[in-house]
Amino acid sequence: MLDEIGTITERFSASGTLDERIDLAFEAMRKMGFEALIYDYTPARRGWDGQVEIPTLLKLRNIAGEMYDYWCTREYFRIDPVQRLAMQTSVPFFWNYDPDVETRITRFVTEETKPVCDFLREHDMFAGVTVPVHMPRGDYATVTGVRFGARKEFMREATHVLADFNLLAQVFHEAAYELYDDTVLNASGVRLTERERECLSYSAHGLSAKEISRVIGRSVPTVVMHLNSAARKLGAKNKTQAVVRATQCRLLENVTPYQL
Incomplete structure (x- = not known):
């Protein structure tokens, strides 16, 4: 995988736009067995009022576009079990919304987070792997690979590619971060002279x-x-x-x- 990462890194460098780099990352993830990609970035995890911040960047691949509206406009991001766990760890983790499968997000699946769980189950987005990226100045991002369908064996299958997926996610985020502008880096939207x-x-x-x-x-x-x-x-x-x-x-x- 290290040789492939080197090639992917070169392709990232040759790509001039953020969307092109996301497409390349998704292409590599599909080879690992993932069927969709979710990438978000937030300059600060929590706002001045202590609330979880809505990401300034949310990119989706092979996922219904309405997810952006639900997660950002309707603020499902604030109650997303995956995000709640990702904010507390820097270790990649499996998640599964199959009621018969227990993963690290299970404790966050409550009545409050039910709207998120229902949306994902309705869209067949039952299982995946998320890589949290915590940066020194408080920046926060997650790179998520999704596997459609309620597959109880998902964790066992994905274990074989977890290390490679984590490496790819880290390299991809670094490549994406290079192209961020002020509209992405400034969560507040405040403009000072x-x-x-x-x-x-x-x-x-x-x-x-x-x-x-x-x-x-x-x-x-x-x-x-x-x-x-x-x-x-x-x-x-x-x-x-x-x-x-x-x-x-x-x-x-x-x-x-x-x-x-």
Whole structure:
């Protein structure tokens, strides 16, 4: 499989779009016996209110398009048993919605998550393997291969390709991540002006409004105005909270840091 991964990696590099790279990943997964692919990415697992964030990216292959509406618009993602387990582990795992088969998601199959279970069973999406990807800054993604039908022997069959599937998922995610733009990386949808980002960045380095005004050559009231505007857009109560939220949303990246 290592030789094949090398070839796939080269093909990823030669592909210019995210969808092309997803198609290549799906092609490789099908050779392992999976019949559908689900890929999601969320810049932060939970929002400021503690709720599970809806992914900024959800890509499906060989799955009914209505799943996107249910998981993102109707927010089934928040109660998805697979996602609830994936947020707690970095280890690939099997899942199965056959009532007679117990897997690690069984404890999450409750009355609250019943809408998700019903949808998947109705669409014959009974079993699969999910690879959680947790990144250092709190980014979160899952790569899932689906096997249609209620197959009690699925886990035994898929065990033989679990290691290869995990490796493929990790390589694919790295290739996909290279092509993300700000609309994918910023979960909040907040847009700050360059001056607002600059003032928050200096504030993050411990500068007061008076000190920031000297650095950027603007009056103190102007700096305060920019900081207040940024805080309002971010729904923050104060400057400190605004800096934290802007950092979580990656809005302060690529801003020239303060130099002593």
